[in-house]
Amino acid sequence: MIGFSVNGKRVDLDVDPSTPLLWVIREQLSLTGTKYGCGMAQCGACTVHINGEAVRSCVAPVSRAEGKSITTIEGLSPDLSHPLQRAWLEEDVPQCGYCQSGQLMSAAVLLREKPAPTDEDIDEAMTGNICRCGTYPRIRRAIHRAAEMVAKGGAR
Amino acid sequence: MKRVEFFVAVLILAVCAGALWLSRPVAAAEPPNTPRAASDSNDGALFTAFVPVLRHPRCMNCHSKGDYPRQGDDSHRHTMDIRRGPAGFGVTAAKCSTCHQDHNLGNVHLPPGAPAWHLPSPSMPMIWEGLTDAQLCQSLKDPKQNQGRNLDQLVEHLTEDKLVAWGWNPGPGRTPVPIPHDEFSAKVKVWQAAGAPCPSR
Numbered sequence: 001m002i003g004f005s006v007n008g009k010r011v012d013l014d015v016d017p018s019t020p021l022l023w024v025i026r027e028q029l030s031l032t033g034t035k036y037g038c039g040m041a042q043c044g045a046c047t048v049h050i051n052g053e054a055v056r057s058c059v060a061p062v063s064r065a066e067g068k069s070i071t072t073i074e075g076l077s078p079d080l081s082h083p084l085q086r087a088w089l090e091e092d093v094p095q096c097g098y099c100q101s102g103q104l105m106s107a108a109v110l111l112r113e114k115p116a117p118t119d120e121d122i123d124e125a126m127t128g129n130i131c132r133c134g135t136y137p138r139i140r141r142a143i144h145r146a147a148e149m150v151a152k153g154g155a156r
Numbered sequence: 157m158k159r160v161e162f163f164v165a166v167l168i169l170a171v172c173a174g175a176l177w178l179s180r181p182v183a184a185a186e187p188p189n190t191p192r193a194a195s196d197s198n199d200g201a202l203f204t205a206f207v208p209v210l211r212h213p214r215c216m217n218c219h220s221k222g223d224y225p226r227q228g229d230d231s232h233r234h235t236m237d238i239r240r241g242p243a244g245f246g247v248t249a250a251k252c253s254t255c256h257q258d259h260n261l262g263n264v265h266l267p268p269g270a271p272a273w274h275l276p277s278p279s280m281p282m283i284w285e286g287l288t289d290a291q292l293c294q295s296l297k298d299p300k301q302n303q304g305r306n307l308d309q310l311v312e313h314l315t316e317d318k319l320v321a322w323g324w325n326p327g328p329g330r331t332p333v334p335i336p337h338d339e340f341s342a343k344v345k346v347w348q349a350a351g352a353p354c355p356s357r
Contacts, residue, residue, distance in 0.1 A: 041255035041267050054249040059261055106249035113248045125249040128236045 004065040006031070007075025017063035021055075022046045024062045025072060033073040033101045037130075044129030047102035048072050054109045056128075073101035076108060084108055087146035095133035103129045107143050116147050200355025202347040203293045209340050210284065210292065212333045214323035218275050219284040225275055229331055244277040260327030268330065270322035276303070293354035311348045315341040 003012040006029060013028055025031050025048065034057060037045030041056040048057045049071040050064065076082045080089070084107050087093075094100045103126065110117055110125035117125070122140050131139070209215065217226040225234040241247040246254065257269035276282040280303055284292055295301045302310060314320060323333040335343070347353070 040263075040265060047249075047254075053251065054254045056255050059255065059266060060257060064257065109249040121248070124237070124239055124247045127238070128250050128254065 002062055002066050004068050004070055006070045007072060008069075013062070015062055017066075018061045020058055021048070021050075021060045021062045021065055021070070022057035024065075025057060025070070031072050031074050035098055035101060037099065037102075041128075042130075043099070043102075044106060045099045045102040047105040047129065049105060049109065052109070052112070054106050071105075073104060076104060082108070083146040083149040084111065084142065087142040087149065091138050091142040091145060093135055093138040093142050095131075095135055099129060099131045099133075100135075103131065103139055107139070107146070110143065111147060111150065115150055117143060200289060200293060200353055202343070202350050203352075203354055204289050206335060206340050206343040206347070207289055207292070209323070209333045209335050210296075212323065212331075214326055214330065214333050215320075216284060219282055221283055221285045223278065240275045240278055240281070242278065244275040246274075260322075260325070262328070264329035266327075268322070268327045271318045273319065288355075288357060290355045290357050293352075297352055297354070307348060307352055311344055314344050 001012050001014055002017060003010065005011070006025070011029065013024060015024055015028065022034060022036060025034050026036070034048055035045040036058060037043035039058045041059045044056065046056055046058040047054050049055065049069075050060070051068050052071075055064075077085060080086070082104075084104050088100070088104065093103075106126055106129050110121065114121050114125075119140065122143050126136075126139065126143075210219075213226075213229050213231050217228075217231055220226050220231060222233070223240045224238060225240070226232060227234050236250070238250055238252075239247050241251065246252045252273045252275075255267045256273040257267070258271045258273070259269050261267060261269065280301065282295070282301065282303070284295070287295065296310060297307065299305060305313060321337065324337045326332055333340075
């Protein structure tokens, strides 16, 4: 058995320790907001948080999650109220949307560590999250907008 | 007559024993703690004996110029513009541990891994690229350039650290460092026992 928490809820699963965390999240826990993209940590679509750090869940074995706290896009906020989610809606960021949960999870780590990121900070943080639709300019604007929300105290 | 034959036999035995002693493998015959004068180093030959490991891409890709890691046997810049970061562990949402595990993954082109996968910190980046053997040797021994390690700690780092040892087990699709690990460790310890002499240039 492997035990960890997902979005604040404790889970104990009888699963092969080498199973990719992404498989467990999607297949066992039915949290399908996290996407499978490349399967080799090249695109960022599968990004989740383990103890608050961005991790590519497609290459992380579920054993890495043992005893830790996992956050998926479903747990970023209960009601789309995270400043990044609000900014994403206001800037109308997604096109096809497939990569966006991974983009948001990476952006959340960036904002936590750098509440007022520069364009360079954003480029460095988001460099491993690929968007085939090319929404990068809107992603950048949305991150700046979310940072402003946080600075003005209008968001958690 | 028998006395002469006995004397000749003893002489031959002595010569053979001497020849065997002279042809012995240095690592096998010299215990690591045997003190030797630093000047008895054949101009740093004990150091240059294991330099091919240090200069191999498996080591140099994290000890090269620039504020970023490198990849491959051609030491190209790490894809995705990955950075060293404030502590050598990457930046914000693009840390080393975002993709690298504490072990290699099973297939070619998947991220390699070892415990504490990281670059040297920017405050002490331990850049070896462009150094002569003499400079490399001196920088390795200098606590101001080697994360504060004394010689014993340096040898322990070189011979036992799990991230360093990854160079011998880099996973599929990557060339391991050129000298077997036990042979490398023996050479490092012989160098240590000799007083860690450096080449003059």
